[in-house]
Amino acid sequence: EIVMTQSPATLSVSPGERATLSCRASQSVSSNLAWYQQKPGQAPRLLIYGASTRATGIPARFSGSGSGTAFTLTISSLQSEDFAVYYCQQYNNWPPLTFGGGTKVEIK
Amino acid sequence: QVQLVESGGGLVKPGGSLRLSCAASGFTFSDYYMSWIRQAPGKGLEWVSYISGSGSTIYYADSVKGRFTISRDNAKNSLYLQMNSLRAEDTAVYYCAKGQQRFFDPWGQGTLVTVSS
Numbered sequence: 001e002i003v004m005t006q007s008p009a010t011l012s013v014s015p016g017e018r019a020t021l022s023c024r025a026s027q028s029v030s031s032n033l034a035w036y037q038q039k040p041g042q043a044p045r046l047l048i049y050g051a052s053t054r055a056t057g058i059p060a061r062f063s064g065s066g067s068g069t070a071f072t073l074t075i076s077s078l079q080s081e082d083f084a085v086y087y088c089q090q091y092n093n094w095p096p097l098t099f100g101g102g103t104k105v106e107i108k
Numbered sequence: 109q110v111q112l113v114e115s116g117g118g119l120v121k122p123g124g125s126l127r128l129s130c131a132a133s134g135f136t137f138s139d140y141y142m143s144w145i146r147q148a149p150g151k152g153l154e155w156v157s158y159i160s161g162s163g164s165t166i167y168y169a170d171s172v173k174g175r176f177t178i179s180r181d182n183a184k185n186s187l188y189l190q191m192n193s194l195r196a197e198d199t200a201v202y203y204c205a206k207g208q209q210r211f212f213d214p215w216g217q218g219t220l221v222t223v224s225s
Contacts (some may be wrong), residue, residue, distance in 0.1 A: 034211035046213035092208030
């Protein structure tokens with residue numbers, strides 16, 4: 001099973017600042033990585049797939065990069081609606097499909 | 109637009125059973141694989157099960173193998189999860205999700221399953 005590790009667990013950022021979230025895989029997942037955003041009381045929403053392709057309707061301030069075992073989600077200028085928990089998920093080696101533990105982006 | 113609506117959650121005693129349903133609309137249901145994913149209270153996401161569009165290929169997480177059964181009725185645009193021998197650690201919000209190349213988009217709103225005596 002591929003273990004996905006996200007860091008930091010919590011990221012405190014001021015509105016308008018840049019946020020950089022990390023996701024690492026225990027072995028290579030190529031570019032088969034997705035990112036999701038989850039707000040309190042809501043279902044997760046797909047942001048990025050293929051490590052760097054934005055899903056339909058996702059603003060350009062969200063960008064993904066990386067391949068192999070190290071990945072990054074960058075939010076270029078945080079808006080109030082971006083404060084949420086973010087999860088990465090690998091879909092290269094499965095079953096099982098595995099998620100990271102999440103990074104909570106909170107207001108500084 | 110694509111819509112997924114889960115139902116069937118509730119309170120059940122340890123060792124009991126529950127059947128979750130997911131009603132799909134807005135897309136050709138039989139063309140897509142579907143999954144169940146769960147989230148324990150205050151915790152992260154855990155993939156539970158996968159079923160191909162035809163229903164011929166099925167996978168489970170080790171944590172539920174032998175206790176849960178995924179199925180689908182393409183004529184009714186519906187996905188199911190039969191959960192038997194429930195344990196306290198199965199307490200979670202259960203989401204159904206439409207598959208896209210083994211990632212998920214979109215997700216339903218979820219249904220809460222609580223296993224407690």
